[in-house]
Amino acid sequence: MSSWQDEPHLDIIPRTVEEAARIGAVTAPTTDFNAPERFEQKTGGAATTRYLDTADAFSQFSANMPFESELKFKVGNGIFRxxxxxxxxxxxxxxxxxxxYNARSCQNCHIKDGRGHLPENPDDSRVSALLRLSIPGGGGQLLIPDYIPTMPEPVYGGQLQDLALEGYLxxxxxxxxxxxxxxxxADGSVVELRKPLFRIEGYRYGxxxxxxxxxxxxxxQMIGLGLLESVPAADILALADPGDxxxxxxxxxxxxxxxxxxxxPLLGRFGLKAGKPTIREQSAKAFADDMGLSTPLFPGPSGECTPVQADCLNATAGQEPGIRDGLEVDGQALDLVTFYARNLAVPERRNLDDPAVLRGKEIAYSIGCTSCHNPKFVTHRxxxxxxxxxxxxxPYTDMLLHDMGDGLADNRPESRATGREWRTAPLWGITLNRQVTGVENYLHDGRARSLIEAILWHGGEAQAARDAVVGLSTEDRKALLAWLESL
Structure with a gap:
């Protein structure tokens, strides 16, 4: 086994041969769509929380959390907010x-622990959307096969910071x-797709x-991250088929x-291109890049400042000897935020036995949606x-990269992910963002305002499934959407 397939972030109890056989049977795709599968309502296993029809639907802790850990979750939430x-x-x-910086708190971006959104007009907040930046070149990475060399843009770094403290640009x-x-x-319905063109206005540093x-x-959205982190790397890699x-x-x-x-090197799991391997590292990188805060993993207090931005590099840091381990976010605070993010629970499914939902599930499986949106895993012990x-x-994801075609391409590589590849997004709780944040949007840049728009943007490896949806009858399309809404 290659070293990048190791899982040093987890304390694993190996599976027995008997367990592996049972898991293989349980996670095999169903062929019976006459009734819900056993345990299907509990999308996140025993950690699944009850469904709330409020904006707090994504802010509940794992239902199987021991009572003595609840305070830890709540303190982590306090730091997150x-x-x-x-x-x-x-x-x-x-x-x-x-x-x-891009935001003053984690919660500013992950609104109520849900998705961010694009500004709809010049007066809307941009705080939950950002631009990643890079240029071709830089050093290679011999330990990562098919690595695509890129480097942060020399003037503006790896991310555009569109906010600044008073006295800074x-x-x-x-x-x-x-x-x-x-x-x-196929039924004559017309769906209008919209495509965003992004630009940076007013380069302040040249x-x-x-x-x-x-x-x-x-x-x-933040739900279920700890469960995805605990899926065996071997089970994810068993779904890979790079040569088709x-x-x-x-x-x-x-x-x-x-x-x-x-x-x-490790297996990437988090981020829209699976660019980070663990929740802790993803959290630390967000503290650094989004807020300019130092952590044990990224101890520099200037965040994303580049050598061109001398005022930023020379700014007073929030690091004092004897306070927070001399950091702005110390190890204890980072661990508490990590625990919080790891335990934001997935809400239970709704309407599982509705005939339309069952029919929609059958359609999704038959037209190939589950080739990427893999239905089931069993996490490590x-x-x-x-x-x-x-x-x-x-979760309905394989956590792998897929070529999604020219329509969704950002043309910016990330490690070995090409500019056309994206990690399969989990589908659990997909339509609840409208309830949580008040805004319905999908895909990496929020361009899709409905599920059907999101589906119609699928290309590349998903082109055949997308075309099958276009060809559905009105009734079958409604059934497919009802199934997605039940997740």
Whole structure:
């Protein structure tokens, strides 16, 4: 086994031969669509929380969490929601923000632990959307096969910071122009798709280097992350078919990424291109890039500041000897946020036995949706993580990279992910974001305003499934959407 397939972030109890056989039988795709499968309502296994018809649907903790861990979750939530301020400040527990940043708190981006959204007009907030930046080149990575060399843009870094503390210049602003075009379905219905064109307005530190690659991102929902982190790497890799050996047109590949936490390559699991291997590392990187806060993994107090931004590099840091281990976010705070993110629970399914939902499930399986949106996994048996240990989960993702075609391409590689590849998004709780945040949007940049729009943007490996949806009868299309809404 290659070292990048190791899972040093987990304390694993190996499966027995008998367990592996049972798991294989349980996770095999169903062929019976006359009734719900056993345990299907509990999307996140025993960690599944009851469905709430409020904006708090994504903010519940794992239902199997021991009582003594609830305080840890709530303190982690407090740090996740904390509004950070610039240094120096009298509030020494909350200073160190920026001076260039994208948000003042984690919750600002992950609205009520759900998705962010694009601004619909010039006055809308941009705080839950951002632009990743890079240019071709930089050093290679011999330990990562098929690694695509890129480097942060020398002037603006790896991410555009569009906010700044008083006395500092934000790097620029994100501007969006929309174009629209119709798609006609087989029953004569017309769906209007909209495509965003992103640009940076008002470069404050000079022109960027030639070859700038920009990738717009809307923050994803937070539920079920700990369960996805606990899926065995071997089970994810068993779904990969990089050469399309079975000829079904689907060729999922794992992203292999460098882990700053462990100092070696690991399987990528988190982020829209599976660019981070663990929740802890993903959280630490967000503290650094989004808020300019130092952590044990990224101890530099200047966040994303580049050598061109001398004022930013020389700004007063929120690091004082003897306070927070000399960091802005110390190890204990990072661990509490990680625990919080790991235990945001998945709500239970609704309407499982509705005939339309069952018919929609059958359609999804028959037209190939589950070739990428893999229905089921069983997580590792774990020491010290009862909430995630040995759970049958239904995330509807394979956590692999897939070529999604020109329409969704950002043309910006990330480790070994190409500019056309994206990690399969989990489908659990997919339509509840409208309830949680008040905005319905889908895909990496939030361009799709409905499920049917999101489906119609699928191309590349998903083109055949997308075309099958276009050809559905009105009744069958409604059934498919009813199934998705039940997730």
């Amino acid at each position: 904390k509004l950070w301020v610039g240094a120096p400040s009298s509030t020494k527990g909350s200073d160190g923000l920026g001076p260039l 934000a790097e620029g602003s994100i501007e969006i122009e929309w174009s629209a075009f119709p798609v006609t379905l 022109a960027p280097q030639d070859g700038l690659m920009m990738s717009p991102r809307v923050t994803p 050996s079975d000829g079904d047109g689907i060729s999922g590949r794992p992203n292999i990424v460098w882990s700053d936490e462990f100092g070696r 774990l020491n010290g993580q009862v909430e995630q240990s040995f759970q049958l989960i239904w």
